[in-house]
């Protein structure tokens with residue numbers, strides 16, 4: 001299996017705080033990889049670096065054969081590397097449907113002059129709406145299609161965020177704590193949704209997650225971060241038994257169990 | 258009090274409301290969609306009207322070509338403002354936009370050889386010996402005036418003819434804008450009003466969307482500037498002070514900023530309010546002299562706005578639910 005994403009020696013500091021230091025990761029195409037680590041370890045910062053929201057001080061990031069370390073977020077998204085946000089960001093004053101439609105790629109209506117070709121726009125929108133509705137059904141939000149996204153609960157916003165990311169036709173998804181604040185039954189459902197999406201679309205997942213049980217269940221590989229660096233990586237089981245990881249992250253919870 | 262009863266006065270009021278409607282529509286594209294707070298919008302009027310006047314008076318250009326280039330100039334002004342400043346955070350853009358329009362005004366004020374300086378378009382250098390840019394347009398208006406005389410009778414006047422042209426333009430622009438509101442271009446802009454990261458993470462170049470909305474808004478503002486120039490026949494740098502931008506803001510706040518159809522109503526409402534307060538020629542208003550009263554008018558409009566904000570914060574036509582979503 002080849003690697004779809006190669007992060008090499010990426011570093012980033014904010015006014016003295018080292019959010020990321022020499023982070024190196026290789027993500028296999030078609031795999032599910034999780035990043036775990038204590039609060040403030042630099043997991044979200046790493047996502048921001050990969051997705052272009054912040055640019056690294058040094059290091060290289062290669063996605064699917066393209067160097068992306070200095071690219072803008074929208075350019076990276078167009079390459080098929082799409083992220084969600086910790087805590088889920090929805091556009092509150094757009095409807096749920098409009099939120100998802102934002103993600104439709106190559107929308108002719110994004111170009112102002114296309115106001116002159118209403119038919120081309122409509123054909124595209126109709127097809128996009130159909131796909132959006134299908135995604136909304138998969139995450140169980142179909143009854144909220146025309147509601148403002150601002151009325152959704154925290155968990156529902158996560159579902160919308162996920163469906164919206166899928167709408168962008170990603171090759172790879174970066175999910176920042178997709179299960180945090182989601183009820184256990186829904187976590188189970190989400191996992192099965194993710195797995196079926198993965199099969200349907202040949203997706204690669206990289207996720208940050210604190211829910212260890214789920215992480216151990218779904219991951220092909222786990223990276224552990226602490227204080228901005230990757231301190232260990234490997235198969236889920238090997239991570240669970242790694243002394244360094246137990247000290248840095250798993251702590252007494254692991255020891256007592 | 259006599260003006261109150263003259264139809265000509267009210268024709269003038271509706272005409273000016275039409276010009277403000279177009280002018281404010283240019284702001285609505287920026288604020289109503291993208292939440293862009295442009296406080297230098299008046300610069301677009303100054304750019305288009307002065308460009309047009311100079312081309313016609315100094316260089317003997319054809320009026321319509323000059324109008325077209327004037328509008329392009331307003332668009333270029335918007336592009337310049339956007340390219341230099343839109344990458345900054347929203348509030349910085351607002352501050353710079355005020356400075357931008359003031360700089361344009363000072364340049365006009367101080368370029369005597371080109372713009373006529375403080376004496377305005379009367380003093381624009383001309384080969385013909387007198388400075389007027391409305392000669393050929395007046396003929397058109399005369400023509401229209403003759404044609405509408407059988408229909409509107411005593412209302413037929415130069416202003417009435419221009420009123421028809423202005424409101425026709427306004428209706429066309431409003432129609433185009435309401436179509437544009439339904440495109441995904443507008444949807445992306447409405448998203449950027451709340452958050453840049455989400456649209457960017459989905460492949461949208463947020464900067465380009467903002468820039469294009471400022472350019473479109475500036476072009477529309479430029480059109481208003483042309484009509485302004487044609488109505489008054491004389492331009493003066495003092496016509497383009499920041500207060501004019503805020504009149505347009507009043508129009509869209511009155512109408513409900515997120516709705517295109519609110520703009521013409523806001524403009525008419527503002528027009529009548531602004532003109533109507535002129536007739537406060539009874540106590541306590543007569544306690545003040547005319548200069549003080551001019552300020553009083555603006556204060557009264559301010560009070561009406563505050564009252565409206567308390568009672569109907571979404572404007573006459575806005576959607577209340579959109580405002581209460583946190």
Ligand SMILES: Nc1ncnc2c1ncn2[C@@H]1O[C@H](COP(=O)(O)OP(=O)(O)OP(=O)(O)O)[C@@H](O)[C@H]1O
Nearest residue numbers: 014017018019038039040041042043044045046086
């Ligand atoms: N924009 C920023 N400016 C300054 N410091 C930042 C910025 N972004 C992140 N940091 C710092 O970088 C460190 C890593 O933060 P990050 O958000 O990546 O942690 P995390 O691993 O995602 O933690 P959590 O599990 O709590 O979400 C923190 O100390 C944080 O304060």
Ligand SMILES: [Mg+2]
Nearest residue numbers: 043044045086
């Ligand atoms: Mg985080």
